[in-house]
Every structure is written in C-alpha cells, then in structure tokens.
Amino acid sequence: MEKRSPGTNGGRGGSERRISRDFNWNETPPSVAAVRLLSVAANADPTAIEPLGETVDPDTLDRLVPSMDGVSKVAFTHHGRAVVLYGDGTATVAPEDD
Template identity: 30%
Template sequence: MTDESERSSADEQDVTTEPVRAQYEWSSTAPSTAVIETAAIAVNRAPTTLEPLYESLDPDALDILLRPTGSASSDVETVTVSFNFADWQVTVHSRGDVIVRANSDER
C-alpha cells in the first residue's frame, strides 16, 4: 500500500475531515482489506476496532467485483464502487485507489 493521505500532518485530531487516499495492488491486498486499512487511517484507530465491513456491504462481493482480470489492455473498463461505511463515504476503484471521506451530513 502507498499511503497518499490528503490530511495534514499538523492535524492532531483523532478523526480527520479531509479525505484519505491510499493506493493498493489488488494482486497482493484484497479490496475489502484495503477499505478497512484506509478507514482505520482516517479515524486513527486500529483496524480491528472498526465495525465489521459486512454490516455495510458484502466484502466477498467487493473482492470479486474488483479482482484483477490479468488483462493489461487499456480497453478494460474501470469499475468504481461507492458506499457508506460507518460515518464515512468510501470509494474504491478497480485500478487500486481507495478514498475515504467523512459524510458531509455527518460532520
């Protein structure tokens, strides 16, 4: 994973209101795991302290939907999945990007 967090290092709050971005290789990290890891960064907590992902969506379905096709063709469609997880809006792209941002109506 490459953490490309958009939050400022000067922000010492437990939870950021800025989007947190991370880049993963789906061949080495499952998308469902990437969502948990990135959300944990956003809330500055251990991944095991977050609510289970399956309460928001089916983690196995997410992994299957975004799994690598093995095709290097530029004609392959990009898949994007967005959903709410706890108080966060999560967007996951088939190219490996995970973006976690606070729901605007929750914060």
C-alpha cells in the same frame, strides 16, 4: 502493496480527513484496503472499527473490484465515512459530507 497518494489531506484527530492510497488488488484485497483506510480515518485499530460486513459484503468487493476497468468505481458509506474503491487500485475514505 500500499502507496500513499499525494492527495492525502490531514485533519484533526484522524476523523475529519480525506485519505487516498493506491493498492495492488492482487496483493491487497479491496475489503482489507477499505478496513485499513477506515481505521486510519477513525484513528483506531482495524479490529476496533465497525465490521465492514455491516455495510457491504466483503467477499463481493474482493471479487468485483479487481475485475473492473481502471475508471470504474464502487462507492458506499460505512458509519459516516464515504468509501470509494477504483478498478485501478485507488481507494479513498472521506467524511460522508465531504
């Protein structure tokens, strides 16, 4: 389940904005959540963005993130976008220099 966070900011063309969503890690694996948000940020179909595996191991994300406490986070950069996944189900994507 995905919930829009009130902190979502818009930008031109989908590529210049910070996007934040709340997920239930039992329903949506963190790797899937990351790809969804990256595709929204790129204004592209999820199959059109660079594979997540070029940056991180998706299977490791899917095992690690749901086991973290609510304040812990995993952060990485994927093709110019900063991705942060929190143990509480929050996921954000922003331009790398944001």
